[in-house]
Amino acid sequence: MNLLENMSRSCMSLAGLHQLTLLCIVSAAGLISAQSSPELLLQGRFGGAINSQTGLGSLPLLFSWPSSSVYTTFTGTSVTVTIAGSAPTTDSAGYNRFAFFVDQSQVAIESSTPGNPAIKWEMSGLGAGAHNLTITKLNEASYGEAMLESIVLSSNGSFLTPVLPEAFETGRRIQFIGDSYTVGYANTGGTTNCNKTVCFPVGPCVPELDSQNAAVSWGPLTAANFQADYEVIAWSGAGVGTFSVPESNVDATLPTWIGESQYPTDGEIFLRQVAADNTSMVSNFSSWVPQVVVLAGGTNDFHILPPPALEDWLLSYMDLINMINEEYDNPEIIIQVFPLEVNFEGVLTPNATTNYLQYMASVYTATQMEGMTNVHFLQLNAVGMNLNGWCSNHPSAAADMTIAAQLTAYIEAVLPAWTIGTYPLATEAPVGDSTEEA
Numbered sequence: 545m546n547l548l549e550n551m552s553r554s555c556m557s558l559a560g561l562h563q564l565t566l567l568c569i570v571s572a573a574g575l576i577s578a579q580s581s582p583e584l585l586l587q588g589r590f591g592g593a594i595n596s597q598t599g600l601g602s603l604p605l606l607f608s609w610p611s612s613s614v615y616t617t618f619t620g621t622s623v624t625v626t627i628a629g630s631a632p633t634t635d636s637a638g639y640n641r642f643a644f645f646v647d648q649s650q651v652a653i654e655s656s657t658p659g660n661p662a663i664k665w666e667m668s669g670l671g672a673g674a675h676n677l678t679i680t681k682l683n684e685a686s687y688g689e690a691m692l693e694s695i696v697l698s699s700n701g702s703f704l705t706p707v708l709p710e711a712f713e714t715g716r717r718i719q720f721i722g723d724s725y726t727v728g729y730a731n732t733g734g735t736t737n738c739n740k741t742v743c744f745p746v747g748p749c750v751p752e753l754d755s756q757n758a759a760v761s762w763g764p765l766t767a768a769n770f771q772a773d774y775e776v777i778a779w780s781g782a783g784v785g786t787f788s789v790p791e792s793n794v795d796a797t798l799p800t801w802i803g804e805s806q807y808p809t810d811g812e813i814f815l816r817q818v819a820a821d822n823t824s825m826v827s828n829f830s831s832w833v834p835q836v837v838v839l840a841g842g843t844n845d846f847h848i849l850p851p852p853a854l855e856d857w858l859l860s861y862m863d864l865i866n867m868i869n870e871e872y873d874n875p876e877i878i879i880q881v882f883p884l885e886v887n888f889e890g891v892l893t894p895n896a897t898t899n900y901l902q903y904m905a906s907v908y909t910a911t912q913m914e915g916m917t918n919v920h921f922l923q924l925n926a927v928g929m930n931l932n933g934w935c936s937n938h939p940s941a942a943a944d945m946t947i948a949a950q951l952t953a954y955i956e957a958v959l960p961a962w963t964i965g966t967y968p969l970a971t972e973a974p975v976g977d978s979t980e981e982a
Contacts, residue, residue, distance in 0.1 A: 588612025620701020715967030843890025
């Protein structure tokens with residue numbers, strides 16, 4: 545990414561060195577030693593220096609995916625975090641929103657915009673002993689990306705080996721792949737602060753940042769129910785076989801790579817390390833292997849009529865499933881289908897809804913005919929779902945809770961061993977190697 549490359553060059557130019565950690569972590573007294581650098585536990589995919597054996601990251605780190613988090617543990621009376629939001633470019637709209645947690649309590653939410661791209665957050669008056677810091681990206685990738693540049697401690701502080709969050713202790717891992725329903729698009733907007741802006745290179749983007757909170761969308765809520773580590777690999781507008789915006793809307797003067805980067809399919813984002821960079825591919829899928837993958841995409845393929853040819857669409861969906869099976873050694877895969885009773889953005893008309901439901905059932909049938917016993921099918925329903933306060937025909941945070949409850953109940957019924965099993969924490973751990981708790 546441009547931001548990552550620029551940060552790398554600026555850090556290296558300070559002393560002509562290549563150790564970004566040494567150059568980008570500073571204290572009140574100046575540069576600190578590598579032994580005092582933070583060990584960063586990562587939840588989600590990041591750009592930057594990541595140890596493929598331990599999964600730990602080194603500064604600077606590029607935030608791009610929704611609901612991705614950084615964890616570190618330290619001592620000291622104060623901590624200061626600097627995050628550099630990118631200026632508007634062809635691959636970032638320049639808007640970001642982050643939540644800061646100290647000792648598992650949310651203490652602040654900070655935002656960056658094109659006019660004010662830097663975030664500098666500080667907390668002082670901390671007591672003696674170890675403290676845990678978590679930084680979580682709340683907005684989706686198309687709104688913006690940002691570089692975590694530095695974490696600065698008081699002169700009496702030091703970084704410790706990170707304390708594992710509960711989600712890491714079980715070794716349970718779950719991945720959510722999808723679109724705007726999965727990123728939590730407009731889920732906190734309600735009817736008074738409804739943000740209908742989607743950030744694409746077809747026009748200006750001025751989103752209401754507080755109308756979206758990926759961390760309280762149905763995926764992270766489900767993961768929390770199982771104390772599971774998770775990744776949200778999702779992009780508003782992405783479909784399985786196509787993108788929701790017609791090709792005629794794409795600016796013909798834009799370079800081809802911009803369209804490829806900003807108009808992805810689910811299969812394309814699955815392969816990306818950095819969300820908005822179609823050249824940044826995951827190089828080592830074995831460094832983080834989920835035992836469960838939830839496929840929630842597909843609605844955007846029916847946003848525009850006529851629908852895609854069933855044969856072509858099935859081929860795209862089966863290609864995605866085959867990639868997941870190959871990279872993760874046949875994890876449990878759940879095809880999640882949104883309910884008929886609710887008009888979601890991608891299936892607003894009866895015809896679109898009928899096509900969507902038929903195609904989703906067809907892909908599940910195709911997996912069973914090929915003997916994929918690891919593939920399961922969940923048809924959500926609107927029973928008990930709060931239909932008030934929806935923005936732009938997208939689920940509210942309250943509706944996300946209902947979706948999470950249904951998915952949780954389904955996993956408990958279909959995959960009971962996973963819900964109580966514990967798995968090795970090693971990044972190369974085999975998928976099926978688990979032990980059940982007493």
